[in-house]
Amino acid sequence: MERDKYKKTSVFLSLVLRHxxxxxGIRIDGHGWADVSELIEGVNQTGRRIxxxxxxxxxxxxxxxxxxxxxxxTKIRANQGHSISVDVELxxxxxPQVLYHGTATRFLGSILEKKEGLKPAGRLYVHLSKDYPxxxxxxxxxxIPAVLEVExxxxxxxxxxxxxxxxxxxxxxxxxxQYLKKVKRPEI
Numbered sequence: 001m002e003r004d005k006y007k008k009t010s011v012f013l014s015l016v017l018r019h020x021x022x023x024x025g026i027r028i029d030g031h032g033w034a035d036v037s038e039l040i041e042g043v044n045q046t047g048r049r050i051x052x053x054x055x056x057x058x059x060x061x062x063x064x065x066x067x068x069x070x071x072x073x074t075k076i077r078a079n080q081g082h083s084i085s086v087d088v089e090l091x092x093x094x095x096p097q098v099l100y101h102g103t104a105t106r107f108l109g110s111i112l113e114k115k116e117g118l119k120p121a122g123r124l125y126v127h128l129s130k131d132y133p134x135x136x137x138x139x140x141x142x143x144i145p146a147v148l149e150v151e152x153x154x155x156x157x158x159x160x161x162x163x164x165x166x167x168x169x170x171x172x173x174x175x176x177x178q179y180l181k182k183v184k185r186p187e188i
Contacts, residue, residue: 009048010058014066016043017078032077032086036069039076065167080165083122090163090171097153099128099170100183102138105146112182118148118175125163125171128152132183147183155179 016024017034024042028034036055043050052073059067059076069076077088101118103111110116118126128150129135139145155175156162163171 006054006058006061009043009050009054010062010066012043012046012048013039013055013058014078014081017067017076018081019083021084028077028084028086030087032082032088033070033075034077036074036076068166079167080125080127080169080171082124085124088165090165092161093164095128095152095156095162095164095170096130097151099130099150099152100132100135101126101128101148101150101175101180102135102140102142103146103148104139104143106143108146108182111148112177112180115177117177117180118150120173125173126175128170128172128175130168130170148180149183150175151179151181 012023016026016039017028017032021028021034024039024046026034026038026042036052040050040052040055055076056069056073059069066078066081067076068079077086080088080090082088111118120126127138129138132147135147136145139147152162152170152172155172160172165171
């Protein structure tokens with residue numbers, strides 16, 4: 001039961017740190033950092049109960065590695081997935097030759113047939129996975145999963161930039177259709 005409470009609090013933290021700091025009455029700086037004491041106070045004012053120990057446990061046990069503290073744990077931020085304009089100080093990184101994007105089959109028409117490619121869809125970046133199983137899991141969150149293979153090595157040669165977040169998610173601004181192909185593999 002305690003684990004479920006933390007999960008709900010983690011979802012709320014994700015909302016606050018990635019999309020809507022006002023939901024907890026806090027401010028986020030230009031690099032996505034929030035003051036930990038201000039965050040704890042703001043979260044508690046919403047009727048949720050959190051303290052430094054619980055916050056550290058949420059960050060430590062988050063299976064997706066969504067959050068990071070600064071060195072002295074006085075600031076916290078989400079590693080990626082923002083819809084608000086922040087610079088989480090990502091370093092441009094050469095990607096592997098192939099990355100993967102998990103989506104739902106219902107979106108394949110607009111991505112491939114309408115030739116829209118991959119767009120950030122309300123976020124700052126398109127999220128890509130380093131392996132097929134991760135992409136399947138991501139796609140399953142949105143419905144019947146579909147996986148697209150991204151020719152990321154060729155994209156980089158053609159001038160597109162890639163970034164690797166703290167928690168291992170590959171990011172880029174967009175993926176045009178010519179760099180995509182649907183993966184036909186059995187589900188894992």
